[in-house]
Amino acid sequence: MDKKVLITGVAGFIGFNLCKKLMKEKINIIGIDNLNSYYDTNLKKARLDNLKNTEGNFNFFKVDIEDKEKVDEIFLNYKPSIVINLAAQAGVRYSIKNPRTFISTNIQGFVNILEACKNNQIEHLVYASSSSVYGGNEQLPYSENNIVDHPVSIYAASKKANELIAHAYSHLYSIPCTGLRFFTVYGPWGRPDMSYFLFTKAILAGENIKIFNHGQMARDFTYIDDICESLFRIMKKAPTGEKAFDKKNPLISSSWAPHKIFNIGNSNSITLMEFIESIEKELGVRAKKNFLPMQPGDVKSTLADTSLLENWINYKPSTKIKDGIKEFVHWYKFFYKKA
Structure with missing residues (x-):
């Protein structure tokens, strides 16, 4: 694939793993990230060091997508063909306490990316949305x-706004855009604020793990390799718009504009207690459990219908929990030097 790909949020969990995969495919990568301190910057720097030591063509720039001038400069100097926007302020509960951060990064920053795509004839913009x-x-x-008009967190509202704004740009400027609703991504090099990471750390330290809604929750956990394979296939297939789209009877998942949205999940909802048991089994340690009420902004269950994704790219995420957790625990012990 003789095209340059710009990845924002390249020091993040998904961005890093996707970059590793694309570099193996001999794709030229321009990576940007602001290396913010929402979680441990040492982990982000370790990801970048890993990328820099990986064979392939990788250029990194410490740039915040909120900085329009620097974003425009990167686009102008490197002329990417495909853009994958993974940079965002994450965290459902963090968004309730810090709403302005989510507006400035997830909306204003995203508009900067869209403007740059508009001004540089980008062939395809793929952007991260969320099951939230x-x-x-x-x-x-x-x-x-x-x-999806009833968000329960500022984070979710910002991601819904991304979808609406991207559609408007797609319609106005014929920018092919694909939005991806990720379902609870997990795996090696993951985010320290996610439950599986927190559970593993606490269990190994002999500390209590916090189990919200008294364990009555379920998630469609999606392994990082399935996410990356899906992204790899999606970025090569830009939408063109539905010529037969009926504006009098509009289908929510479709559009006359070159814009599509897909769920990316495992199509299998696992209860929180089952998930914890898989971590306990892999660690060989029983967790000390502290059962608590539901947190604000959270939802009880998620489960993805991925039929549209499967039909579009001929791929179905399917990694089993036990296999994914095994890989994560192996990485965690190695990275943090846990016996």
Whole structure:
């Protein structure tokens, strides 16, 4: 694939793993990240060091997507063909306490990326959305044809806004855009604020793990390699718009504009207690459990309908929890030098 790919948030969990995969495919990567301190910057720097020591063409720039001038300069100097926007302020509960951060990064920063795409004839923009957009919807599995007008966190609202703004740019300027609703991504090099990371750290330290909603929760956990394979296939297939789109009877998952949205999940909802048991089994240690009420902004269950994704790229995420957790625990022990 003789095209340059710009990845924002390249020092993040998904960005790093995707970059590793694309470098193995001999794809030229321009990576940007602001290396913010939302979680341990040492982990982000370790990811970058790993990328710099990986064979391939990788250029990194410490740039914040909120900085329009620097974003424009990168686009102008390197002329990417494909852009994958993974940079965002994450954290459902963090968004409730720090809403302005999410507006400035997830919305204003995203608009900077869209403007740069508009001004540089980008062939395809792939951007991260989230399963959080389904909000208060309790109809499972979640389908791209569900109405998503009832977010329960500022984070979810910012991601829904991304989808709407991207569609407007796609319509106005014919920018092919694909939004991806990620479902609870986990695996090696993961985010320290995620439950599986926190559980593993606490269990090994002999500390209590916090189990919210008294364990009555379930998630569609999606392994990082499945995410990266999906992204790799999606970025090569830009949407063109539905010529037969009926504006009098619009289908939510489709558009006349070159814009699509897909769920990326494992299509298998695992209870929180089952998930904890898989970590305990891999660690060989029983967790000390502290059962607590539901947190604000959280939802009880998630489950992805991925039929649209499967039909589009001929791929179905399918890594089993036990296999994914095994890989994560192996990495965690090695990275943090735990016996």
